[in-house]
Amino acid sequence: SLATTFLDLPLANPLMNASGVWCSVASQLEALLESESGAMVTKSCTLDPRNGNPEPRYRVLDGNKPWGSINSMGLPNEGFPYYLRYTERHDYETKPLFISISGLTLDDNLAMVDSLKDAVTPAILEINLSCPNVPGKAQLGYDFDAMDTLLAEVTSGYGQRQLGVKLPPYFDIAHFDEAAAILNRYPSVAFVTCINSIGNALVIDINTESVIIKPKDGFGGLGGDYVLPTALANVNAFYRRCPEKAVIGCGGVKSGHEAFLHILAGATLVQMGTALYEEGPGIFTRVKAELLEIMKQKGYENLADFHGKLKTL
Numbered sequence: 001s002l003a004t005t006f007l008d009l010p011l012a013n014p015l016m017n018a019s020g021v022w023c024s025v026a027s028q029l030e031a032l033l034e035s036e037s038g039a040m041v042t043k044s045c046t047l048d049p050r051n052g053n054p055e056p057r058y059r060v061l062d063g064n065k066p067w068g069s070i071n072s073m074g075l076p077n078e079g080f081p082y083y084l085r086y087t088e089r090h091d092y093e094t095k096p097l098f099i100s101i102s103g104l105t106l107d108d109n110l111a112m113v114d115s116l117k118d119a120v121t122p123a124i125l126e127i128n129l130s131c132p133n134v135p136g137k138a139q140l141g142y143d144f145d146a147m148d149t150l151l152a153e154v155t156s157g158y159g160q161r162q163l164g165v166k167l168p169p170y171f172d173i174a175h176f177d178e179a180a181a182i183l184n185r186y187p188s189v190a191f192v193t194c195i196n197s198i199g200n201a202l203v204i205d206i207n208t209e210s211v212i213i214k215p216k217d218g219f220g221g222l223g224g225d226y227v228l229p230t231a232l233a234n235v236n237a238f239y240r241r242c243p244e245k246a247v248i249g250c251g252g253v254k255s256g257h258e259a260f261l262h263i264l265a266g267a268t269l270v271q272m273g274t275a276l277y278e279e280g281p282g283i284f285t286r287v288k289a290e291l292l293e294i295m296k297q298k299g300y301e302n303l304a305d306f307h308g309k310l311k312t313l
């Protein structure tokens with residue numbers, strides 16, 4: 001069985017979308033609700049609606065291996081009230097819903113958290129500390145003092161209710177240590193989602209001798225095969241360092257194989273971005289079947305049989 005629990009909520013399986021993919025408008029959210037995902041999350045929102053960056057702003061890299069995507073969407077979204085209204089009519093009996101917020105300022109984040117606290121919604125709050133694509137806005141997850149300040153204010157503003165943070169990838173052991181130490185000072189930060197895209201990559205087409213997305217001279221966030229080992233490192237680094245928190249794995253998952261690796265590294269839930277963008281919500285049916293088949297071949301009956309049980313040499 002793929003059944004699991006997250007913050008004491010039962011889920012039919014650990015698979016869900018990555019924020020940003022198939023979750024910007026109600027029709028997409030309804031398709032996720034009807035899919036076989038175990039949970040779902042809304043597009044990261046700002047206080048006010050945004051059009052985002054000029055197009056083309058997402059490209060799949062499918063001509064060759066490795067496979068992946070680059071994006072610089074720039075937070076196009078319908079604005080916080082739209083997603084708040086969706087949380088108030090979501091069918092929570094069918095699956096849990098996360099709401100992702102990505103305020104442009106600390107005050108905007110606090111305003112959204114304040115409305116959510118008073119709203120009658122069981123949606124789970126994921127605060128995005130890692131959007132790499134808004135020109136002039138640094139990723140909070142890479143500014144440890146700013147991250148600490150935000151967590152202090154947001155956790156207090158949310159009345160110590162449970163919430164989580166979406167982190168950027170880290171690449172240095174000292175950064176894993178420092179980020180985890182900060183997060184561990186906030187017990188109401190009940191989960192961390194690792195990772196957001198590898199920010200500000202540059203994909204170049206040799207034929208056209210050009211970048212392939214328009215915003216930011218072609219710089220954008222990388223997803224897909226390229227990011228899987230970085231994602232697994234971040235999942236496992238935070239799983240080891242934050243024993244009181246759950247870890248949600250995100251990055252490079254396109255089949256049961258990568259989902260299994262994320263869970264083995266310590267992920268309780270597993271998100272899909274690029275692969276969901278390309279394949280659509282039917283992907284959950286396929287990946288569920290593949291994960292169950294891998295478990296059967298290995299003689300595992302439940303996720304707990306291998307969750308976090310990564311071996312070292």
Ligand code: DHB
Nearest residue numbers: 073074075076130131133
């Ligand atoms: C966008 C991209 C991200 O990686 C993110 O976390 C939030 C928003 C975007 O460009 O829209």
